[in-house]
């Protein structure tokens with residue numbers, strides 16, 4: 842996995858940790874992440890597909906993270922966005938926002954917190970953040 846962007850060693854380490862928890866080693870190897878910290882982002886974070894492999898599967902991503910959050914919130918947001926990256930990479934969601942697990946779904950018709958991929962991402966951020974703390978404290 843390659844990570845581009847201005848991030849410190851701890852954040853870089855956390856992204857690798859979360860990715861290793863979510864992706865197979867083989868898939869992780871082919872992932873490219875561009876990280877941007879943005880001021881006044883209306884949300885905590887945002888994941889966008891930038892590029893595909895020869896089979897048309899998403900492998901390059903831009904992660905936009907709200908600048909100026911606490912370290913805890915930044916790490917949780919990174920875990921949340923890495924879960925979305927996983928959903929894209931495995932084809933569980935598509936970037937047009939019309940599919941969920943191969944079923945047609947209009948994403949805008951579902952309230953944010955009821956969207957199944959968001960429910961998964963919020964669960965993942967709690968689980969991964971707790972695991973990260975355990976790993977750091979052991």
Ligand SMILES: [Zn+2]
Pocket residue numbers: 921925958959962
């Ligand atoms: Zn989300």
